[in-house]
Amino acid sequence: MENPSMRSLWLEQQILTYRSEVPSPVPENGKALIRILLSGVCSTDLELVRGYYPFSGIPGHEFVGEVVSSPEDPSWIGKRVVGEINIACGYCDTCKSGLTRHCENRKTLGIYEWNGVFADYLVLPLINLHEVPQHVNNEMAVFTEPLAAAHEILEQTTINQNDRVLIIGAGRLGLLVAMVIQQTGCELEVITRHEKQSIFLEKRNIQTISEQNISSKKYDIVVEATGSVDGFAQACKSVCPRGRIILKSTYKGNSEVNFSGIVVNEVTLIGSRCGSFEPALRLLAEGKVDPLPLIEAIVPLEQGVNAFELAARPGVLKILIKPG
Numbered sequence: 001m002e003n004p005s006m007r008s009l010w011l012e013q014q015i016l017t018y019r020s021e022v023p024s025p026v027p028e029n030g031k032a033l034i035r036i037l038l039s040g041v042c043s044t045d046l047e048l049v050r051g052y053y054p055f056s057g058i059p060g061h062e063f064v065g066e067v068v069s070s071p072e073d074p075s076w077i078g079k080r081v082v083g084e085i086n087i088a089c090g091y092c093d094t095c096k097s098g099l100t101r102h103c104e105n106r107k108t109l110g111i112y113e114w115n116g117v118f119a120d121y122l123v124l125p126l127i128n129l130h131e132v133p134q135h136v137n138n139e140m141a142v143f144t145e146p147l148a149a150a151h152e153i154l155e156q157t158t159i160n161q162n163d164r165v166l167i168i169g170a171g172r173l174g175l176l177v178a179m180v181i182q183q184t185g186c187e188l189e190v191i192t193r194h195e196k197q198s199i200f201l202e203k204r205n206i207q208t209i210s211e212q213n214i215s216s217k218k219y220d221i222v223v224e225a226t227g228s229v230d231g232f233a234q235a236c237k238s239v240c241p242r243g244r245i246i247l248k249s250t251y252k253g254n255s256e257v258n259f260s261g262i263v264v265n266e267v268t269l270i271g272s273r274c275g276s277f278e279p280a281l282r283l284l285a286e287g288k289v290d291p292l293p294l295i296e297a298i299v300p301l302e303q304g305v306n307a308f309e310l311a312a313r314p315g316v317l318k319i320l321i322k323p324g
Helices: 043-050 144-156 172-182 195-202 229-238 259-264 277-285 301-311
Strands: 005-012 015-023 031-041 062-069 080-083 121-125 129-131 164-168 187-191 207-209 219-224 239-247 268-271 295-300 318-322
Touching (some): 043 301, 164 229, 172 195, 295 301
Parallel strands (some): 295 318
Antiparallel strands (some): 031 121, 031 318
């Protein structure tokens, strides 16, 4: 008997299409079938279309959904959940050391060998799931994964009140990073290129600055979240001797790096990717971070290709996709 079909977006050879009949996934033991309630388009999704990685299948990894089937543990059924994107083997040395998000054999939701969330349904291991607090609505919950990535910075390095921090890239992720880092009370500035970014930050008492007014070698910590190779060059110019650069961007191609300057100035480079979901859900539940003003549009799944085109426009913030 064939699996029932569902709707999805499909990426193949850098071409994104809408498909009305894709086989619906079937959960095995240890996994759950999740009905997607909302999903979010992020810069990594856009980079996949540009060829960042040769992924074929259903893209997308930011979501909130409802568990509709869980063969091994029926207690999950009916719960609203979000899910971590790294599907680990659980057996390699890295997994045994506790670093499952860096599993040597991992698959990655909507990015590498695992179909993603721009669809009616999704399958994920139960170990990846986190229940959404009842008072956190779907529009907030869908931000859990990128908010966790933003909070990862605070798990990797200490930021004090006296630190001078610059964020380069006030896009979808950069604005979440700004709201998270603001919690530390540091001296924070964010480079903005678009008026809506400046208005968003100024309403939250976060200082904005133009590229032309950045002081060379001023900042103790620079977060690079532009998604472009130019952002790293700007970060190197802005960071002070013995400062730290936090790298959040992923993009197609390579970047030329002046390692001599990094060595001479004794700059620390920190790659920063995924984060823990618990602190992100806590920030949402306690109202310390409100991502709702980032939402520019909620688009039906059937118009998902148009949603990607809208999300790729300069200055556009968060575009959500709703199967509904």
